[in-house]
Amino acid sequence: MNLAPHLPALQVVVPLMAAPLTVLLRQRDLAYVLALIASWAAFIISALLWLQVEATGTISYAIGSWPAPWGIEYRVDRLSAFVLVLVAGVAAVVLPYSRASIETEVPRRQHYLFYTMFLLCLAGLLGITITGDAFNIFVFLEVSSLSTYVLIALGRDRRALFASYQYLIMGTIGATFIVIGIGLLYLMTGTLNLADMGRRIAAVQNTRPVLAALAFLTVGISLKLALFPLHQWLPNAYAFAPSAVSAFLAATATKVAVYVLLRFYYSVFGQSQVFARLPMQEAMLLLALAGMFAASAIAIFQTDLKRLFAYSSVGQVGYIILGLSFNSTSGLTASIAHLFNHGITKGAIFMLLGCVVLVMGGTSMARVQGLGKRMPLTSLGIVVCGLSLIGVPGTAGFVSKWYLLLAALEKGQWWLVFLIVASSLLAVAYVWRFVEAAYFREPRKDVVGSGAVPWSMGLPAAVLVAATGYFGLDTSFTVGSASRAAALLMEGLR
Amino acid sequence: MKNDLVLRVVAKLLIPFILLFALYVQFHGDFGPGGGFQAGVILAAAIIFYALIYGLDRARRVVPEPLVESMMAIGVLIYAGVGVAGLVLGGNFLDYFVLDPNPVLGQHRGIFWVEVGVATTVSGVMLKIFYMFADRGKVDE
Amino acid sequence: MTGSGHFSYFVTVFLMVAGLFIVIARSNLIKKLVGLGIFQTSVYLLYIAPGKLVGGTAPILSDAFSVYSNPLPHVLILTAIVVGVATLALGLALVVRIREAYDSIEEDDILARDAAPGPIEQDP
Numbered sequence: 001m002n003l004a005p006h007l008p009a010l011q012v013v014v015p016l017m018a019a020p021l022t023v024l025l026r027q028r029d030l031a032y033v034l035a036l037i038a039s040w041a042a043f044i045i046s047a048l049l050w051l052q053v054e055a056t057g058t059i060s061y062a063i064g065s066w067p068a069p070w071g072i073e074y075r076v077d078r079l080s081a082f083v084l085v086l087v088a089g090v091a092a093v094v095l096p097y098s099r100a101s102i103e104t105e106v107p108r109r110q111h112y113l114f115y116t117m118f119l120l121c122l123a124g125l126l127g128i129t130i131t132g133d134a135f136n137i138f139v140f141l142e143v144s145s146l147s148t149y150v151l152i153a154l155g156r157d158r159r160a161l162f163a164s165y166q167y168l169i170m171g172t173i174g175a176t177f178i179v180i181g182i183g184l185l186y187l188m189t190g191t192l193n194l195a196d197m198g199r200r201i202a203a204v205q206n207t208r209p210v211l212a213a214l215a216f217l218t219v220g221i222s223l224k225l226a227l228f229p230l231h232q233w234l235p236n237a238y239a240f241a242p243s244a245v246s247a248f249l250a251a252t253a254t255k256v257a258v259y260v261l262l263r264f265y266y267s268v269f270g271q272s273q274v275f276a277r278l279p280m281q282e283a284m285l286l287l288a289l290a291g292m293f294a295a296s297a298i299a300i301f302q303t304d305l306k307r308l309f310a311y312s313s314v315g316q317v318g319y320i321i322l323g324l325s326f327n328s329t330s331g332l333t334a335s336i337a338h339l340f341n342h343g344i345t346k347g348a349i350f351m352l353l354g355c356v357v358l359v360m361g362g363t364s365m366a367r368v369q370g371l372g373k374r375m376p377l378t379s380l381g382i383v384v385c386g387l388s389l390i391g392v393p394g395t396a397g398f399v400s401k402w403y404l405l406l407a408a409l410e411k412g413q414w415w416l417v418f419l420i421v422a423s424s425l426l427a428v429a430y431v432w433r434f435v436e437a438a439y440f441r442e443p444r445k446d447v448v449g450s451g452a453v454p455w456s457m458g459l460p461a462a463v464l465v466a467a468t469g470y471f472g473l474d475t476s477f478t479v480g481s482a483s484r485a486a487a488l489l490m491e492g493l494r
Numbered sequence: 495m496k497n498d499l500v501l502r503v504v505a506k507l508l509i510p511f512i513l514l515f516a517l518y519v520q521f522h523g524d525f526g527p528g529g530g531f532q533a534g535v536i537l538a539a540a541i542i543f544y545a546l547i548y549g550l551d552r553a554r555r556v557v558p559e560p561l562v563e564s565m566m567a568i569g570v571l572i573y574a575g576v577g578v579a580g581l582v583l584g585g586n587f588l589d590y591f592v593l594d595p596n597p598v599l600g601q602h603r604g605i606f607w608v609e610v611g612v613a614t615t616v617s618g619v620m621l622k623i624f625y626m627f628a629d630r631g632k633v634d635e
Numbered sequence: 636m637t638g639s640g641h642f643s644y645f646v647t648v649f650l651m652v653a654g655l656f657i658v659i660a661r662s663n664l665i666k667k668l669v670g671l672g673i674f675q676t677s678v679y680l681l682y683i684a685p686g687k688l689v690g691g692t693a694p695i696l697s698d699a700f701s702v703y704s705n706p707l708p709h710v711l712i713l714t715a716i717v718v719g720v721a722t723l724a725l726g727l728a729l730v731v732r733i734r735e736a737y738d739s740i741e742e743d744d745i746l747a748r749d750a751a752p753g754p755i756e757q758d759p
Contacts, residue, residue, distance in 0.1 A: 009587035020567035065589040158736040165729045
């Protein structure tokens with residue numbers, strides 16, 4: 001039986017079937033091995049799909065052999081393949097890391113359930129990216145969100161429970177807004193298939209339900225994206241979740257939401273509808289700038305490193321939306337490239353912070369003093385990733401910021417160039433807070449570290465830090481894929 | 495509650511019919527309102543009714559916890575298994591047409607097994623939720 | 636634009652806004668979940684009400700009828716109801732754990748107690 005034509009289905013089915021198997025296996029080591037095999041298989045499948053899309057173009061797969069638009073269609077085009085590689089890749093790196101990380105952060109008898117939830121979250125995120133059916137996006141969105149709420153609540157601090165509850169309330173409101181938008185679109189176009197919707201929407205473009213659908217979808221997806229000011233759930237959720245969970249979520253959850261936004265804006269509504277009729281450009285621009293500045297400013301005053309970098313995530317999402325608001329090929333290229341680069345950078349940072357939690361017991365500024373002496377390699381890794389957040393040449397963050405500046409210059413908006421550089425200075429400020437505490441202070445006498453970072457945690461973190469540097473120097477994969485995906489989106493209908 | 499005669503007798507009369515009704519709803523999903531989710535909930539409701547009258551321990555002996563956890567997982571595996579069966583037999587994932595030489599019968603077969611999987615998972619989940627919630631805090635008997 | 640023809644949509648909007656108001660305005664965690672449930676119920680109505688076509692019969696093929704009501708929204712809403720149940724169950728489980736950890740289920744109380752962070756607690 002030839003598996004190659006069935007890769008799109010297997011991309012979701014492999015982690016989805018591994019999840020109940022981990023429940024049946026119960027034993028934590030067996031569950032870990034199964035989860036490892038499933039996530040690495042998912043990564044290999046995503047790489048194969050990316051290669052296939054680069055070679056032959058968009059892949060379409062009919063679930064249940066019902067042809068689109070009657071049946072659910074899995075559609076892999078350049079943008080989906082790129083995001084699939086990011087999500088599966090981060091999962092494949094975080095899973096071996098998580099084994100040692102959850103030893104101290106999650107009670108032993110719940111470890112096998114951690115792997116179940118991780119696999120369900122992974123299956124959900126992959127499903128959102130690969131499906132070509134609007135309601136299917138909602139279903140997978142809820143699958144990934146519900147497992148995310150559980151993963152966050154596994155944190156050992158009791159504040160993780162309330163953080164998860166807050167995220168549950170806000171996330172469910174966001175998902176319900178999305179389903180309202182999808183419902184209005186279904187009522188007006190009569191189909192749930194995204195490509196078909198894009199074709200049919202031209203006939204009903206100027207009606208109020210379609211505009212209302214656009215509004216509902218934007219607000220719902222922005223909640224999931226953590227676009228300012230709908231970002232309130234993110235700092236608490238990332239700060240109090242187990243470190244492996246923060247690493248996985250910071251790298252993937254908001255990025256997949258950006259993918260959904262791009263998919264709806266460009267493939268369903270079409271750029272003319274979104275940007276010409278409504279002042280979306282100005283609205284997105286304002287919110288992105290507000291996020292960039294407000295979040296980065298708040299980050300500077302945090303006393304806990306995980307919270308600091310969580311606020312930094314909100315700021316970086318601002319950059320991605322800024323690129324989107326330009327509505328040009330170069331702006332979209334910058335957005336999509338930053339999606340990837342920020343994903344691997346933040347994943348690396350949270351994994352390194354997890355190593356700090358393991359050794360020092362926490363990530364508050366007090367515990368982190370003198371870290372340069374106590375954990376030199378970890379501190380160096382955090383500094384390298386911090387440089388990527390600022391956008392220093394040689395790191396991945398610089399590449400996407402560069403393209404963002406180019407897109408702004410293309411529009412002739414000199415003041416935007418100035419603002420982007422100014423917000424990077426804010427990033428310098430909050431990265432300097434870490435550098436100052438770690439390298440220019442002596443370790444406190446009342447904070448004693450214990451143990452060393454095991455290989456299973458150090459190696460995955462090092463892989464992502466190395467990737468941050470590598471993709472800063474060799475941009476063929478990231479920028480190449482991003483620019484081809486952006487060109488495809490700007491063409492309009494798929 | 496097991497000391498109340500009326501409740502005990504009514505429970506013993508009703509529970510078999512509730513279970514039967516759950517099976518009826520399960521198999522009539524094709525032709526009327528019904529299907530896996532509704533049947534699973536009614537099935538779980540019958541067991542929860544038993545637990546309310548006779549106590550959580552008696553219910554735990556009838557439907558033990560490891561069974562409930564396995565039911566949750568096995569239902570999902572049955573559903574995914576139907577999908578993989580479609581793959582193995584030559585069609586796409588979740589292809590019901592290839593499950594039987596007659597495509598219409600294949601659809602019936604696929605829907606039947608998928609609904610069995612859904613009912614198993616849903617009743618397992620509902621029971622597990624009840625067991626977990628009833629366990630915490632004070633239990634008045 | 637008759638009012639009576641759009642009755643279900645008026646109900647939908649009322650439930651939507653009522654649900655959202657409860658989520659925002661009430662600080663009791665369980666009441667928030669109730670509001671969320673009401674909000675989700677309004678969406679079910681939004682999908683199903685337009686599915687019933689005027690003069691449409693049940694969607695079972697027969698030679699005697701030519702107009703059928705749309706069965707697809709019912710399938711979609713079944714999925715959405717299951718999602719709603721799962722969310723409610725998860726939310727309630729979180730509230731139970733929060734009650735055990737904080738001894739209160741009022742949002743203001745919990746935030747006040749968090750202002751002075753307690754020790755890191757292990758799961759029992």
